Amino acid sequence: GAGANADFDTDAFEEESKTIWGDLWATGNVTEALGFLCDQNPPQEHLANFIYAGVNGCMEKNDATREHTTNLVMELFTSDRLQVSEDLFWTAVSEIIEFFDDVVVDVPRLPEYFGNMLARMMVRGHLSFSELATRARALAAKEFATDAALKLVLRALVGIREQGSLDMARQCAAGLELTEFLPENLQHTGDALVSSIGAEDIVT
Secondary structure: OOHHHOOOOHHHHHHHHHHHHHHHHHHOOHHHHHHHHHHHOOOHHHHHHHHHHHHHHHOOOOHHHHHHHHHHHHHHHHOOOOOOOHHHHHHHHHHHHHOHHHHHHHOOOHHHHHHHHHHHHHHOOOOOHHHHHHHHHHHHOOOOOOOHHHHHHHHHHHHHHHHOOHHHHHHHHOOOOHHHHOOHHHHHHHHHHHHHHOOOOOOO
16 A cells, blocks of 8 residues: 555666666566566556556667567566556556657657557457547547547557457457547548558458
C-alpha cells in the first residue's frame, strides 16, 4: 500500500529505469531486467512511468530494441510481483497516443512500430483491440487531427494478421468504419490507406 512506498525515492528510480532499459536494449536480457525492476518494487504510478520511458524510448531505435521492449512489457503483464494491468499499460502510453499526430511528423513509421508492438500484446491476450479503437477514435476527433489514427489501427490489424491469424484480425476489424478514425477533411482517404498498408483482406 501507500505506507510501504511512502519513502520511495523517485529520482533514484528514474535513474535506475534508464539503466534497466539501456542494459535491456544492449543485451536483450529480459530476465535480468525484470529482476532489477522487481528489486526496486516501484508503486504503480512509477511503474507506468517506467513503461512509458521504454515504449517511448524504443520507437526511434531499431527492430531489436523494440522487440526487447515488447518482451519485457509482456513479462510485466504476467509478473506476480509487479502486476501490470491493461489499464496501467494504457495509462503509461496515453501520452504517446495523445501526441501521436505530432510525433509522426518526426517518426513517420511510428504507426507501424507502435502498431506492431500493440499487436504482439493483443495476440498474446494482454491487450484488447477495442481499447485501441476507442483511443484512436478520440485521436481522430481532435482539432488538427491527421490520418495517423487510422494508420495506427490498420498497422495493428496487419500486425495481428502477421503474428496471430487473418481470422483474428478480421474479428478485431468486424463492425469498424474507417471514417471513425479519420478527421472530417480526410474521410475520403481511407480506402487508399487500407490499400497502401496492405489491409484489404482484413477490412472489408
